[in-house]
Amino acid sequence: MLKTRWFDRVDKTCPLPEYPRPQLVRSEWLCLNGAWQYTITDQNATLPKAFDGVITVPFAIESALSGVCRKLQPNEILWYQRDIALPPSFDGKRCILHFGAVDWQCTVYVNGTKVCAHTGGYCPFSADITDVLHEGVNRIALRVYDPTDAGWQNRGKQSLQSHGFWYTGTSGIWQTVWMEPVNTCYVQKLRIVPDIDNSLIHLTTDLSEEAALHAVIRAGESVLFDGDIEPNAHIPLPDPHLWSPEDPFLYDLTVTASQNGKVTDTVTSYFGMRKFSVGNDGGITRLFLNNKPYFQRGLLDQGYYCDGGLTPPCDEAMIYDIQKMKDLGFNMLRKHIKVDLPRWYYHCDRLGMLVWQDMVSGGQYIGNFYAGVVPNMLGAFPRLTPFSLKDNRYKRFSREKPEWRADFERELHEMIDTLFNCVSIYCWVPFNEGWGQFDAKRIASDVKAHDPGRLVDHASGWYDQGAGDIQSMHKYILPIPKIKPDRRAFVISEFGGYSMIADGHVWNKKKSFGYMMFRTKDTLTRAYRRLMEKQIMPLIPKYLSAFIYTQVTDVEFEVNGILTYDREIVKIDEDTIKKLNQRMQY
Numbered sequence: 001m002l003k004t005r006w007f008d009r010v011d012k013t014c015p016l017p018e019y020p021r022p023q024l025v026r027s028e029w030l031c032l033n034g035a036w037q038y039t040i041t042d043q044n045a046t047l048p049k050a051f052d053g054v055i056t057v058p059f060a061i062e063s064a065l066s067g068v069c070r071k072l073q074p075n076e077i078l079w080y081q082r083d084i085a086l087p088p089s090f091d092g093k094r095c096i097l098h099f100g101a102v103d104w105q106c107t108v109y110v111n112g113t114k115v116c117a118h119t120g121g122y123c124p125f126s127a128d129i130t131d132v133l134h135e136g137v138n139r140i141a142l143r144v145y146d147p148t149d150a151g152w153q154n155r156g157k158q159s160l161q162s163h164g165f166w167y168t169g170t171s172g173i174w175q176t177v178w179m180e181p182v183n184t185c186y187v188q189k190l191r192i193v194p195d196i197d198n199s200l201i202h203l204t205t206d207l208s209e210e211a212a213l214h215a216v217i218r219a220g221e222s223v224l225f226d227g228d229i230e231p232n233a234h235i236p237l238p239d240p241h242l243w244s245p246e247d248p249f250l251y252d253l254t255v256t257a258s259q260n261g262k263v264t265d266t267v268t269s270y271f272g273m274r275k276f277s278v279g280n281d282g283g284i285t286r287l288f289l290n291n292k293p294y295f296q297r298g299l300l301d302q303g304y305y306c307d308g309g310l311t312p313p314c315d316e317a318m319i320y321d322i323q324k325m326k327d328l329g330f331n332m333l334r335k336h337i338k339v340d341l342p343r344w345y346y347h348c349d350r351l352g353m354l355v356w357q358d359m360v361s362g363g364q365y366i367g368n369f370y371a372g373v374v375p376n377m378l379g380a381f382p383r384l385t386p387f388s389l390k391d392n393r394y395k396r397f398s399r400e401k402p403e404w405r406a407d408f409e410r411e412l413h414e415m416i417d418t419l420f421n422c423v424s425i426y427c428w429v430p431f432n433e434g435w436g437q438f439d440a441k442r443i444a445s446d447v448k449a450h451d452p453g454r455l456v457d458h459a460s461g462w463y464d465q466g467a468g469d470i471q472s473m474h475k476y477i478l479p480i481p482k483i484k485p486d487r488r489a490f491v492i493s494e495f496g497g498y499s500m501i502a503d504g505h506v507w508n509k510k511k512s513f514g515y516m517m518f519r520t521k522d523t524l525t526r527a528y529r530r531l532m533e534k535q536i537m538p539l540i541p542k543y544l545s546a547f548i549y550t551q552v553t554d555v556e557f558e559v560n561g562i563l564t565y566d567r568e569i570v571k572i573d574e575d576t577i578k579k580l581n582q583r584m585q586y
Contacts (some may be wrong), residue, residue, distance in 0.1 A: 001064055002306040002507055004566050006313035010065060012056050018315050020100055020176040021124075022346040023269045023421045024190060028089045032140075032177040033057050037081040040072065047109060047141060048079055055080070057177060058100065060170040063309040071160065072171040074147035080173065081141045086133070093181035095133060097140070098126045100175025100341065104146040104153050111139055119407070121146070121155065121170070122339035122360050123414045146171040152404050154362035154411050154436075156337035157302070164513050167302075167556050170310045175341055185209040185264040187257055192271045192421050193453060196290060199240055201271060203233045203253075211257040211264060218252040242290050243272030243423055245331040248352030250423065272349060272423035276454055278469050278489050281586075285489045287455070287470075287545040289354075289426075295585045296354060296426075296546035298332035299325055299562070300494060303340050304555045306507065306565045310338060318344045320567060321552055322353050328562070328574060329581025334493070334548045337361050337432055339415055348424040356427040356457065356493075356548070357419060359412050363436030364398035370434055375462040375474070389463050391437045399438040408436065409443065416451055427455040429493075433474065434463045441467035460493045476515045476550075480535045489545040496531060497550040497560040500524045500571050505554075505564035512559045515550075525573040532580045540584060547584075 011017070014034045019025055037051035038061065059066035061078060072078050086095065097108070103121030107114060111134065116127035148169035149159045159166035191204040205213055215235065217225040225235055241249045250270045257265040279288040286293040301321070305312055312318045318341070325333065332354040335344075339360065348355050365371070374389070394400045399408075412430060419425055428447050431437040437459060444458035444467040458467045461474035471486055474494040483490065499514020500521070506512055518524040536547055553561035562572055 002505070002566050003064065004305060004307055004313055004317060005568065006317050007065065007307045010313050012067070015056065015065070016058060016176055016312075016314060016341075018343060020098075020178060021342050023342070024187070025268045026180055026182075026266070028181050030084075030087065030090075030179040032082065032084065032179065035082075036173075038068070039079045040070075041077050041079065043075060043077055043145070045077060047112065047143070051079070051081055057082075057173050058175050059311050060103070060174045060309050061172050062168050062170060063311065064307045065311070065313060071169065072146055072148070074150040074160070078144040078146070078172045079141065080144070081139065083137045083139050084179075085137050086179075090179075090181040094128055094130045094184060094186075096126050096180045096182055097129045098124065098176075098178050098180065099173065100124050100177070101339070102142065102144060102173050102175075103158075103170050104151070104155070105144065107143040109141040109143075112141075119153075120411045120414065121153070123411065123418050124175070142173070144172045152363055152401070154360040154408060156360045162556050163511070165555075165558055167304060168309060174309070174311045182208075183264040185211050185257055185259050187255055187265050187267045190253075190255065190267070190269055190421065192253070192269070194240075194271060194273045194275070196240055196242060196273050196275045199238050200234050200236045201273075203229065203235055203255075205229075205231050205233075205255060205257075207231065207257060209259070211259050214256045214258070216254040218254075219249075224251070237273065240273040243274040243352075244289060244294075245326070245352040245354060248272070248350055248423075250350060269421070270349070270423075271421065274423065276426050278455065284543055285485065285487060285545075286586075287489045287491075293586050295540065295544075296332040296491075297330045297581050297584055298334055298354075298356065298546055298548040299330050300336050300548055300551035301325075301333040302336045302551060302553070302555050303338045303344070304553070304565075306556075312341065312344075315343060315347075317567070319347050319351070321563075322347050322351050324563070324570075325552060326351060326353055328577045332356065332426070332546065332548070333552070334358065334429070336551075339418070342418075345419060345422040345424060349422060353424055354426045355422070355424045356429055357415075357425050358429040358432055358460070359408075359415060361432055361435040362408055363404060366396070366398055366434055366436075370396065375433070389434075391434075391440050391459075391463055391465060394438050397434055397437045399436055404436075405438055408438075409446075412443070412447070413450060416447065420451065425454060427457055427470070429457045429460050431459045431463075433461040434459075437463055441465040444468040457491070457493060470545075480539070483543075485543045490543045491546045491548070492536070492539075492544065493546075493548050494550055495535075495547065496528075498524055498527055498531070499558075499560040501559050502564050502569050502571060505566050505569055506559060507554070507556045507565055511557050513557045514560045517559075521571060521573065524571060525576050528572050529576055529580060532584070537584060540586075
């Protein structure tokens with residue numbers, strides 16, 4: 001079994017013990033990660049009385065770190081159960097039960113009573129369970145249904161049978177489970193919008209009940225603001241210290257709610273003062289950061305681990321990937337059709353790494369003709385590139401049922417709301433390579449209206465509908481063609497994928513897959529240098545605003561990572577990568 005260096009260090013009694021939501025933090029909480037009972041039944045079964053064994057939460061049942069390593073079939077139901085005795089800090093308080101992510105359809109029971117249900121495998125949900133609790137031990141149970149790629153849901157690259165660039169499924173709990181005690185009046189949500197042009201932040205505070213609000217903003221030990229605020233506040237911040245990958249400065253924020261002079265809730269958060277936009281740079285449309293052209297050197301980041309699947313073994317594992325890519329001179333990661341743990345984005349915020357965030361793809365595979373032949377044919381004949389298949393013919397893109405499209409849009413907005421305060425997220429990417437694409441022009445407009453402060457790459461790679469802020473191209477194997485940019489910023493949003501098998505550090509040597517395979521580190525390094533010098537660098541002064549090389553790590557059968565899947569080997573010479581990245585900027 002391939003495993004990361006962190007596998008044997010994971011504390012099975014409470015893995016990933018850090019507070020899971022860095023932008024709405026309370027001092028009192030209870031982590032429920034660790035040993036849960038599990039069982040698998042047919043779809044008609046009710047809440048079982050007996051369970052099969054123990055699973056380590058929050059690792060999906062398919063992963064090695066779960067201790068189970070078993071696929072969930074489309075005709076099966078996965079059940080969880082755990083008994084909890086609440087600590088004294090919960091006495092006299094409301095009790096909120098939180099789930100970071102459960103894939104896919106989930107029903108939650110406490111002491112045999114249904115308390116909530118949630119559909120969608122990548123976003124958090126919560127329930128106030130106070131009224132069904134009793135003294136002593138309380139029992140939490142979950143019912144989970146997840147057909148993986150036998151269904152139509154948003155699932156990314158998850159597959160019942162992994163092969164090529166389709167990976168092992170993730171079923172059930174795969175992010176932290178925890179509880180919080182709160183008063184009846186508490187802060188439910190913060191929405192923070194930095195405005196560097198006017199030297200202020202817009203702060204919206206959602207409360208469970210009407211209350212007086214007080215905010216404190218600090219820069220290190222210095223208090224910059226300390227005063228009462230309204231639920232919709234504009235807080236001045238003179239001479240703001242701007243956030244960038246080179247200087248990832250973060251402000252600390254504390255919000256206190258009070259009723260009748262008595263504090264009912266205190267939460268801490270943080271924010272960065274930055275601005276993302278598109279602008280004109282000497283007649284060329286460029287990506288801007290803080291009102292200046294900023295070239296983005298990016299990598300595709302799928303966020304998989306050989307022992308944890310979609311779940312990292314620990315905080316250190318997430319930090320390692322981000323910091324290693326930053327050390328190599330990259331300043332952007334494209335989180336590819338996965339919504340990661342909130343702490344991953346926190347580490348990007350504090351370490352200084354821009355993020356392009358994909359929505360998770362869904363629907364059936366559109367077929368090799370539309371997913372491979374047509375896009376590459378257009379790339380081989382540049383005169384045909386204005387031709388674009390219209391994405392309102394829903395059956396062509398496997399989105400014919402209205403409920404499928406409605407569910408995608410619901411989860412897209414849920415993702416944006418979940419990640420809204422993340423400082424580092426520069427761009428939203430609703431669709432990738434035509435997978436489940438529909439009405440991309442309208443959806444780009446909807447996303448922009450929902451979040452005007454970020455850019456939108458509405459159709460990454462193929463089937464551009466002429467919308468959004470970015471003209472986006474993918475190109476593997478074949479040379480990157482010369483194009484005539486339109487009004488948008490031009491980005492090569494996937495390319496490269498150069499591959500090498502590192503013996504002893506691959507998922508499956510016989511079935512390893514890559515776009516172009518090299519035998520040694522030297523030949524791979526030379527090819528990587530040639531690709532950057534011959535195809536990328538000449539485009540930067542002409543019209544290129546960013547590139548996204550495939551990819552950070554190997555993933556299962558894919559061996560096109562800069563790092564091996566176990567994170568033990570850097571396959572391309574590090575000094576070469578650093579020097580090339582130093583040359584690729586404005």
